[in-house]
Amino acid sequence: MKLLLKSATILDAKSDYHRKTVDILIENGVIKKIAQGIKTKPDQTISFKNLHVSRGWFDSSVSFGEPGFEERETLANGLDTAAKSGFTSVALNPETYPVLDNSGAISSVKSKAEKHPVSLFPVGALTVKAEGVDLAELYDMQQAGAISFGDYKKSVTNPNLLKLALQYTQNFDALVQSFPQENRIATNGLVNEHHQSTMLGLKGIPNLAEELQITRDLYLLEYTGGKLHIPTISTEKSVKLIKDAKRKGLDVTCSVAIHNLLLTDELLNEFDTNAKLLPPLRTKKDSKALINGLKDGTIDMVTSDHMPIDTEHKKVEFDNALFGSIGLESAFGALNTIFTPEESIDFLTRGKERFKINNTEITEGNPANLSLFEVEEDYTFGPEHILSTSKNSIFLGKKMKGKALGIVTEKGSRTV
Template identity: 40%
Template sequence: MGTILISSAKLVLPNHALHGEVVDILIKDGIIDRVGNKLEMSDKDVQNIDANGLIVSAGFFDLHANFGEPGLETKEDIVTGTEAAACGGYTGVAVYPNTNPPLHSRSEIALVINTAKGNVVDVYPVGSISKKREGKELAEMYDMQRAGAIAFSDGNHSVQQAGLMSRALLYSKGINALVISFAEDESIAGGNQMNEGEVSTFLGMKGKPNLAESLMVSRDLSLAEYHDAPIHFTCISTVESVDLIRKAKARGVKVTCDVAAHHLVFRDDAVLGFDSNFKVNPPLRTDKDVKALLKGLKDGTIDAVVSQHSPHEVEFKNVEFQIANDGIIGLQTTLPLLVMAGLQAEDIVNKLVVAPRQIVRQEIPSLVEGSTANLVLFSVEDKWMFDSTTNRSKSTNSPLFGQELTGKVKAIVNHGQLVENT
């Protein structure tokens, strides 16, 4: 990589001695050599990056992304997924076991880790709780942990059996692991297409009630509290879930949670046009739910924001709403969505940099002299077009595709590699 001088960037990283100040950062061969003001280099081989007006922080970390490898590489493979992640400001991504075969043994975990070696973006596999994600029998969690799994989840299959989830929490406590719950009671959700409410009634579509999520959040909180085991909820979307988790935290339950960026911006009325790119799971909720999510972010009930990046081939999205697959691509649009939702730079750093790493016990890059350079340069004001020329995913299933967005990642540095967005 040689030598890079980043000049005049505002450093935003809590607990850093220069937090909030405009700094220059000199990087030599992937190591931060100096951090200060008005650094000058006479070396002709120095690559200068004018970061005036930009924010520099440790690289973003996504707690919930879906790549197709192994088995579903036509949706996304590790190469294209990490390219999208890099352009979205991420230097670390946790990938879920929604693959074929799922990440349910040490073989699949090792495959992901080995395939991603040498990449500018670190890829962390999340192993399945149950074999084949069928929710019947515990997978070999300890073997997967030793192979490199950082947490355990059945992905977009919620664990329906309370006894199995109870055993998973108890076992994970014994090996110092984290269970991630995707909360949906399938008997209540009924496989329905959108949020249950006024819009679903108007459209004549069967909806998923908030109860389908909050019932499962309540169950898993009770199990975690019973075993005194840590639990993380991913992609919560309802006012009831926020309230349940807030109360559980207050009484000392070891619980954390995240929200998908699109749930902070879009409401269920977006479905009125039957655009299948708005079909996600959990479904887009009401204005009341969105306000509760934003309040939960502000008061610390919700710890992190995720992309829930879910790529699909065109034949699974460019169809009638009722039969389209759930999900949107989100790695490159999480920052713009957070800007759209009104989050400030420090909030963005807390929810995309600090808390996600804390949840899965990963070291937060320090950005101090002598440390390995792991950083992102971004703007909350610059505009860019999200279209076929800027999209790095194999898929295009996003309601933001073809739009001008505010909030742009300019570059990331990790493992001695620099990736710049033009």
Template identity: 60%
Template sequence: MRLLIKSAKIIDPKSPYHLKQKDIFIENGKIKAIEDKVDEKADKQITYKNLHVSQGWFDSSVSFGEPGFEDRETLQNGLDTAMKSGFTSVILNPNTDPVIDNAALVQYLKTKTQSHIVNALISGALTEQSKNQQLAELFDMHQHNAVVFGDYKKGIQNANLLKLALQYTKAFEGLVQVFPIENSLSEKAQMHEGEISTSLGLKAQPRMAEVIQIKRDLDLLRYTDSKIHFSCISTADSVELIKQAKKEGLDVSCSVAISNLIYTDKKLQDFDTRYKV
């Protein structure tokens, strides 16, 4: 199979072709030429206005549904969609039914997804059934190639439980992922606290609900000398806290939902549900 991609802007900061407009010739899955103009005969030619090419994308948090919520999305359909959207790897969240909290379920997901071109990585639950009470089978799931452990969209309210998780996973270099939220400050909140939430009359979540939790979790990280990932941070204060922690040498990382990079709560003024995510 000979494929010719015409006049594509290459997005790859590590490449000498970064931000350059080039033809790309691919033969049997391997790039054979990147030139201003390629005249090779091809079985298929791709030409689009404003075409861009980049390395495969990675999504660290996807919720397909299977097992238990196949009506929401199956593994096959989710991975097919990821492939068509340019993603080469994704991490599957454990918020299924049953919750992915043991090695058998991790192995089930690996078996179901192993033949797909998209690499499906597995996130195991941090606690049994994600109930924030007892640690799940972290080491056994790690042995079956779970890459991270966290309770999806649930803050770990028990500080000692998180401390134990950080100490335990340190022994096998596992990664704990936390959703930084203090539940008592955010229960039933529908949006960010501010002028907009007040004018709309909606129950709101103050930024300190996130910041307080991150401060506590960073203290636990210092104590355990382990590693942690904060999922879906949404405030500038959180960015500063994590930036300072990294300067200290703590093994910490974070991610942010793309909507929080682009929009603010002002988008909710007209109750447009497209922005209520």
């Protein structure tokens, strides 16, 4: 199988082809030739106006629903959505029914995705049924293909349980995730605790709920050792806490959801349930700190935090709506409004190392693992841009710059 990418501008700062516009010939999943004006008869040609390519993008927090919530999203359509959104690999959250808390469940979702061009890496639940009581079969799940362990959007209430997890996983060099929220502070809050929540009469989740949990988790990490990942931080002080921990030499990483970089709790004025997110949208001061933390390396990666929710559970009263927004389709276009294309690509790829995923260089002889995109088009994100089964996007009506066009990997290709 010969595939030819025509007139593609490569953005790969570590490649000799960085910023060069070339043709890329791929045979049986391997990059065979990179040059201008390649003359061959390919089985497939991919050509777009203003085509750019980079190393494949990775999203560390994606939910698809299947098994159990197929009405929200299936694995097949979710992977197609990821591919057309430019992602060559995704980490699948264990928020399914049943929860991905054993080796059989991990093997099942991996087998369903094995032939798709997007590589799917399951996150195993940290505790049985994600109930926070007993540790799940962590080692067995890792052997089956789990790349880390955490209960999605559920904090580890029992500090001793997290201590045991950090100690136990050192035996097989595994990564533990801990969602940053102290539930006894957050209680039944719905949005950021600030003047907006007071004016709108909505129960708030204070910054303290996140920062207190992070402080506790970092103390535990300092005591136990091990590897800790804190997903989707959202406050200015959280950035400082993690920066200080890294200076101490603790093995900690963190991510930020793209919507927390660009959007604030001012969006709550219309009581749009798409703006009901966890962690909640915070203030401009927090967003600025998150952007700076991403730029200086304190925050290790961005995520779409893609969470499809069906209409029945989203288009309801604000109090009753489920938390979450889809985000794969809008990820690059949103990032590219506040960062350069090179910065956006860096933020979408540098999380791979933490999750032990190959970050393949664009060079002859390497397996193809390419994200395809364009960087210039300005547009408003609308329903026509949504590929997911669920339509709960926080970015509807927001300005975008640049679009994902698809992917090419050693397992195949998908384009818009």
